[in-house]
Amino acid sequence: MSAVTVWHNPRCSTSRKALARLDAAGVTPEIYLYLKENPDAAAITALLAKLGLPASGLLRTKEALAGELGLRGSTDEDAIVAAMVAHPRLIERPVVIGPKGAAIARPLEALDAVL
Numbered sequence: 001m002s003a004v005t006v007w008h009n010p011r012c013s014t015s016r017k018a019l020a021r022l023d024a025a026g027v028t029p030e031i032y033l034y035l036k037e038n039p040d041a042a043a044i045t046a047l048l049a050k051l052g053l054p055a056s057g058l059l060r061t062k063e064a065l066a067g068e069l070g071l072r073g074s075t076d077e078d079a080i081v082a083a084m085v086a087h088p089r090l091i092e093r094p095v096v097i098g099p100k101g102a103a104i105a106r107p108l109e110a111l112d113a114v115l
Helices: 013-024 042-050 064-068 076-088 110-115
Strands: 004-006 030-032 096-097 101-104
Touching: 004 013, 013 110, 042 076, 042 096, 042 101, 096 110, 101 110
Parallel strands: 004 030
Antiparallel strands: 004 096, 096 101
């Protein structure tokens, strides 16, 4: 297993840029394609613990579905996690998990702190 894991969406330019930044640093991460893998509630909760964030901090609020589901501004942790399980596109990306912790790599420089 790699010392660095990236929750990656290949269609996301920021996610691709994060991989390029890691490659330039000589880091070959394990790539977790969360849209295909469909993380369960336990995986998302574990990721939130690594990030030190509430579920709302991992929610992609710009996604129209977040608004449709009434999740923007919500503090209902269980509802947000359940929505992310049902609709993984609601998970903000990219998330980089490294030896020093985890970070949502927005901005990209945020990933440096976890390497």
